[in-house]
Amino acid sequence: MSKPKLIVLTGAGISAESGLKTFRGNDGLWENYKIEDVASIDGWHKNPELVLEFYERRRQQAMQAKPNEAHLYLVDLEKDYEVQIITQNVDDLHERAGSSQVLHLHGSLMHYKSTNSSYRGIIQQPLKLGQLCPNGHQLRPDIVWFGEDVPLYPEALDLVRDCDVLLIIGTSLQVYPAAGLAYQAPSHSKTILVDPYADEIPLESQNTTYIIRKKATLAWKELKDLLV
Ligand code: OAD
Numbered sequence: 001m002s003k004p005k006l007i008v009l010t011g012a013g014i015s016a017e018s019g020l021k022t023f024r025g026n027d028g029l030w031e032n033y034k035i036e037d038v039a040s041i042d043g044w045h046k047n048p049e050l051v052l053e054f055y056e057r058r059r060q061q062a063m064q065a066k067p068n069e070a071h072l073y074l075v076d077l078e079k080d081y082e083v084q085i086i087t088q089n090v091d092d093l094h095e096r097a098g099s100s101q102v103l104h105l106h107g108s109l110m111h112y113k114s115t116n117s118s119y120r121g122i123i124q125q126p127l128k129l130g131q132l133c134p135n136g137h138q139l140r141p142d143i144v145w146f147g148e149d150v151p152l153y154p155e156a157l158d159l160v161r162d163c164d165v166l167l168i169i170g171t172s173l174q175v176y177p178a179a180g181l182a183y184q185a186p187s188h189s190k191t192i193l194v195d196p197y198a199d200e201i202p203l204e205s206q207n208t209t210y211i212i213r214k215k216a217t218l219a220w221k222e223l224k225d226l227l228v
Contacts, residue, residue, distance in 0.1 A: 004164040006081035006227075008074055009181055011088045013170020013195060014216045018065040018093055024172050025197070041147040044140065049129055055141040056126045059109045062091040070169065070216035071097035077227075081165070086156045088171060088178050090143055103159070105152055105178050111142035153177050160184045165227065169194045169216050173201050192226055194219045 012022035021029045037043045038054040075098040077083050085094050085102045090109045094102045113120045114133035120142060131139045144150050156178075160166060166185040173179040182203060185191055191209045195201060198211045210226050212219045 003080060003082045005162060006077060006083045006165045006167060007160050007163040007185075008083060008085045008167045008169065009087075009160075009171065009178075010085060010094070010169045011171025011173075014070050014087075015065065015068075015089055015091055015093055016170065017068045017070065017215060017217050018091075020061060020065050020091060020093075022170075024174065035146060039143075039145050041145045044145065048138070048140070052127050052129065052141070055109060055143065058090070059123065059126075062093070062109050065091065065093060067093045067097035068217055069220070071099070073220050073223075075099050080227075084159050084163075086159065086181065088175070103152055103156055105144070105150055105156055107141070107143040109141065109143070112139045113142040114138075115140050150177055156181055157184060161186060164189050166191045167194070167223075168192070168203075169219075171195075173203060190226070192223065194223065 016022050021027070023029045033054065037047065038051055044051050071093050074083060074085065074094070078100065083099065083101065085099050087094055087102060087104055088106050090104065090107055092108065092110055110123055111120060112123050112127055114135065114137045116137035117133060117135055119133040127139055127141065129138065133139060160181045161184055163185055166189055168182055168191065173182055192212065193201065193203060193209060194212045194214065194216055196213055196215050198213045203209060212222045214222070
């Protein structure tokens with residue numbers, strides 16, 4: 001018999017206990033930076049050097065961070081479920097924990113792409129202005145910025161629409177289209193939300209939704225009970 005399909009939609013909260021900052025809330029990244037300066041296509045056009053510095057600092061932080069118990073638990077679930085992670089995170093902690101299927105909706109800190117073609121690669125040294133693809137276009141972080149399309153969204157949507165369980169961990173569900181995935185699971189499925197501040201999340205009431213108001217690393221006992 002095939003395993004049930006478990007989709008895990010993750011956000012910055014799952015990496016918080018690995019020491020990486022979330023975006024919103026007290027001391028979140030957006031408290032100290034303006035989103036439009038460092039995470040929008042307009043910001044890139046205005047001051048690309050600032051944007052490159054911002055993402056290089058975050059790349060360094062992500063490389064120093066280690067996967068936590070929550071990342072590892074998701075790997076363990078592969079024994080009983082066909083697990084597909086859809087993450088908004090740009091760190092690589094799911095991969096380093098050992099998860100086998102990870103879709104990065106908002107791109108990756110570890111990769112670059114050309115500003116004008118499909119040329120892509122792994123960042124080995126900090127990206128600099130003047131570093132060009134073979135066709136002569138500036139390289140930039142392979143991150144989806146505000147004001148840009150989310151190219152993997154249709155694939156993510158198909159996956160969610162075909163799941164048996166949707167597990168949502170550590171996302172405020174404020175950024176669309178990613179947040180819209182929370183409402184796309186089929187009616188036979190179960191949705192479970194893990195977030196210590198779940199009351200602030202605009203999750204429309206669905207009678208199949210279970211909420212665990214705990215930090216991701218502390219939620220596993222309840223989660224195990226809900227998953228049986
Ligand atoms: P947010 O910072 O908006 O939300 C983080 C969520 O994690 C909040 O709901 C917190 O309550 C929760 N949280 C905090 N600590 C937690 C823990 N230990 N365990 C579980 N949950 C915890 O981050 P995202 O929803 O991921 O996009 O943000 C979505 C997008 O907004 C990001 O991908 C990024 C950002 O702008 C781009 O830059 C394109």
